[in-house]
Amino acid sequence: MTTLTAGAGGVLIGNFRQGLASPAAPLISDPFRQIVLGKTGIKTTFLGLGTGFNGYNRSSAIIRAGNAKQMIRQSYEKGIRFFDCADSYGTNPYTAAALKGIPRENYTLGTKMWILPGGVPDNEKGSAPVLVDRFRRELETDYIDLVQLHCLTSPGWTTEHRQFMDDLENLKAKGIIRAHGVSVHSFEALEAAAESQWVDVIHVRINPFGEAMDKKDPSLVAGVIEKLHRSGKGVIGMKLIGGGNYNKSTEKIDEALKYVLSLGTVDMIIIGFENTGQIDDYIARIRKVQLT
Numbered sequence: 001m002t003t004l005t006a007g008a009g010g011v012l013i014g015n016f017r018q019g020l021a022s023p024a025a026p027l028i029s030d031p032f033r034q035i036v037l038g039k040t041g042i043k044t045t046f047l048g049l050g051t052g053f054n055g056y057n058r059s060s061a062i063i064r065a066g067n068a069k070q071m072i073r074q075s076y077e078k079g080i081r082f083f084d085c086a087d088s089y090g091t092n093p094y095t096a097a098a099l100k101g102i103p104r105e106n107y108t109l110g111t112k113m114w115i116l117p118g119g120v121p122d123n124e125k126g127s128a129p130v131l132v133d134r135f136r137r138e139l140e141t142d143y144i145d146l147v148q149l150h151c152l153t154s155p156g157w158t159t160e161h162r163q164f165m166d167d168l169e170n171l172k173a174k175g176i177i178r179a180h181g182v183s184v185h186s187f188e189a190l191e192a193a194a195e196s197q198w199v200d201v202i203h204v205r206i207n208p209f210g211e212a213m214d215k216k217d218p219s220l221v222a223g224v225i226e227k228l229h230r231s232g233k234g235v236i237g238m239k240l241i242g243g244g245n246y247n248k249s250t251e252k253i254d255e256a257l258k259y260v261l262s263l264g265t266v267d268m269i270i271i272g273f274e275n276t277g278q279i280d281d282y283i284a285r286i287r288k289v290q291l292t
Contacts, residue, residue: 029257031286032079035267037234040179040200042145044108046268047286048082049075050238051091053272058090058120061274072098074276076107078283084236084270085139086112086150087131088119092138104141110201110236111135112150112183115164119150128167132176146201147171148181155188158196165198179234187214187221194227201234206266208259209252211242222263229265237266244272257289 031047049072053061062068072083072095083099085091092111099107113131114120125131132147147168154160168180183203184190193199204225210216228235237260246252260266273279 029261029286029289029291031283032081037146037179037201037236037267039232040146040234042108042178042201042234044082044145044268045080047080047282048084048108048110048236048268048270049080050084050270050272051095052084052086052089053244053274055086055089055091056119058088060089060091061272063090063094065274067275068094069098071273071276075273075279076102078276078279080279081106082108082110082268082270084110086114087135088112088114088150092135096138096140100140108145109139109141110146110148111139111144112148113164114150115161116151128164129171132168132171136176143176143178145178146181147177147179148183148201148203150183151185152182152189153184153186155186155192157182157184157189158192158198169198181234183238185214187224190214190221190224193233194224194231199228199233201236202228203236203238203270204228204266205239206237206260206263207240207242207256209242209246209256211245212239213242218259222265225263226265229267235266235268237269240269240271254285254288257285258291261286261289262291 032045034043035046036043051060051062051072062071068091076099083095085095135144149161149164168177171177172180179200181199181201182193184193193202205213206221206225207213208218210218213221215221225235240256240260241247241253271282
C-alpha cells in the first residue's frame with residue numbers, strides 16, 4: 001500500500017491573491033507556506049505529517065514498519081513543520097526522538113487524548129492535566145501547541161466532556177498548551193463543534209468522494225467547514241483520499257488536492273506518509289495545483 005491517511009485541506013485563496021497583478025491569474029499552491037490556525041496565533045506549514053496512518057492501540061503504520069523515527073525526521077528535513085500525534089497512535093515518544101536537537105520553536109506539535117472506551121488501556125486514562133503532563137514527558141517539551149479530544153462522535157460531546165474541556169482551557173491559560181480542540185467522526189459531532197466557542201482547532205474529514213467522511217455528500221461537510229472557518233476556528237483537513245482507499249489512483253489524488261485547496265476554508269492538511277518518496281510526490285502534486 002502506498003499512501004496515506006489523514007489529510008486534506010486547503011488554503012485561504014484570498015491570501016494568495018494579495019499582491020497579484022491580475023485577480024484572474026492562476027494561483028499556485030505552496031506546501032510549505034506559513035499558515036495560521038484560526039485565531040490561535042499558531043503558525044506552521046500548510047502541509048503537515050500525520051503520524052497515525054492505520055493507527056490504533058498505541059500503534060500506527062510507521063511504528064509497525066519500524067521507520068517512525070526516520071519518517072518523522074525526514075519529513076522535517078523536507079520542510080514539514082507540523083507533526084500530528086495521538087496517544088492512541090503511540091507516536092509521541094517517536095516524534096520526540098526524531099526531532100531531538102532541533103530548536104523547539106522550529107516545529108509545531110499536536111497530539112490528541114483518547115477519552116472514550118477502548119483506544120488506550122483504561123488504567124492509563126485520566127484527567128486532562130494528568131494526560132497532558134504525560135504527553136509533555138513523552139514529547140520532551142515544556143509546552144504542546146495543540147491538544148485535542150480524539151475521535152468524538154456524540155452530538156452532545158460539548159456537554160458530556162465539559163470537565164475535559166474546562167481543564168484544557170485552564171492549561172491553555174497557564175501556557176502549558178497553546179490551543180485546544182477536537183477531531184470528530186460524525187456529522188452531528190462536527191455540527192456541535194461549529195457551534196462551540198471552546199473549539200480553537202478542529203480536524204475535519206474532507207475529500208470530493210464522500211469516502212471515510214461524516215457524510216457521503218461532500219457539499220454538506222464543506223458547508224459546516226465554511227461555518228467553522230468563518231467563526232475563526234483553525235481547520236485541519238484529513239482523509240484527503242478517503243483514508244487511503246484511493247491511494248493508487250493518480251487521478252483521484254490530484255482531484256482531491258484540487259477540490260480541497262479550492263474550498264478556501266481549510267487552513268492546512270495532514271497526510272500520513274509511509275515513505276519519503278510519498279512526501280516528494282505530494283510536494284510536487286500540491287505545487288502543480290492551480291486555483292483560478
